[in-house]
Amino acid sequence: MSLRLYNTLTRSKEAFEPLDPNNVRMYVCGPTVYDYAHIGNARPAIVFDVLFRLLRHIYGPEHVTYVRNITDIDDKINARALELRGERNVDVLEVVRELTERTYAVYQQDVAALGNLPPTFMPRATEHVPQMIAMIRTLIDAGLAYEAEGHVLFDVAKKADYGKLSRRPLDEMIAGARVDVAPYKREAMDFVLWKPSDSTTPGWESPWGRGRPGWHIECSSMIEAAMGETIDIHGGGIDLVFPHHENEIAQSEGAHHGHPLARFWMHNGFLNVEGEKMSKSLGNFVTIHELLEDWPGDVLRFNMLRAHYRQPMDWTLAGMKESWATLERWYDVAEAVSAPRIGEGLLAALSDDLNTPLAIAELHKASLQELGGGLMLLGFNPMSERLASKKAVNKVEIARAIEARNAARKAKNFKESDRIRDELLAQGIQLKDGPEGTTWEVKR
């Protein structure tokens, strides 16, 4: 089964062949840890986890390296920390540390609840500052970066093919720039590699004074540290194409004699919520954390995979309900599967640029064994109790009520049996009479 992936670099689907089948390398831009991750952040986590699992299936679990970083140096973090400190007499740097630690821990918990495997490595920016400084020095030595007023900037004009990922000619971008250009920049599009820090901002000693790295350099450095100069796949949200990924390319290629950073660039589409774009002002900012309070992680995962990863997607309550119903039906039958196997239809769908909606359609047509195997390949666990409602239900009491109702039915006292059924339904317990007796489920 040959794997084909859409490559943003060429804007077309290409056959995927890793540089080294014994070490397939993938990097995905992870979260900036200053606030709860929202449901849009869950999309790349889930989508690239499916790709990770598919690659492990094809090349063997020990032959795939998946790196997802944690951005814990960032001005949004610093701003939030200042807010959190308020008037209190505590060290802001300490607040920064607490904030990132806490947010990081919640993120880990949340993505795990969504059924994602832990990546092979989860490097943190704060642990790679020396590597970033080294890369910046290399860029300065190569004549691709310059120092100005305590900043170090990438000299975009020196990189002839700058803009090749986003396909934006440099002169066009300069003409369309809508922001005031910092006076120390040679060109409007030059971006920061290093900037100075004051006493309320985390900083590290460097040849350019105490400061901190710009955003883009961390990914370039961590990729190099974990996987070398050229990797197979680099992923992230489509909004990262410009400027983040464009700048990563400029830095890494600049520091590596022009060797490509990644051979395949993959980008997931955006998410709307109930037809509207998610924003704090609209008040429809949905975090993964709060969704997980009401919904099983598997349901959120399934709902995400019902749309192709490159398509724009609308996240809705109706969709989640439908996802839950489908998954519940499947789990009922698939938990009994003794010999799961991967169906060809499913594998073909996933191999065609991760066509998960088609893969799900294949599961609807699949045998029981293929259903079980397919669910597991996609990261679902039919054996788990994750679909059970979080609401506390008294199983013993329900069983007793069912017994009483069946006794009433036997005596043809239907008034009483219907009363018991309605009473349970009022508590959200839906009874189902089947050939093998009466079962129940929590109705939503």
Added chain:
RNA sequence: GGCCACGUGGCGGAGUGGUGACGCAGCGGUCUGCAAAACCGUUUACCCCGGUUCAAUUCCGGGCGUGGCCUCCA
């Protein structure tokens, strides 16, 4: 303003130059004391206007709509 993506039935959502995926809902049926569930069957579509073609939902051009990027962003 510049660049880019998307627009499929009541809903979700694949796909294709010619035989109307798949799921949900609806409808009909089996089952049931009645329901629910389950199972069987089944109706409904390709934003608009041109062009290319024997044939377009699928290719090309224009329009409209939605969203993204150009500044932090999954």
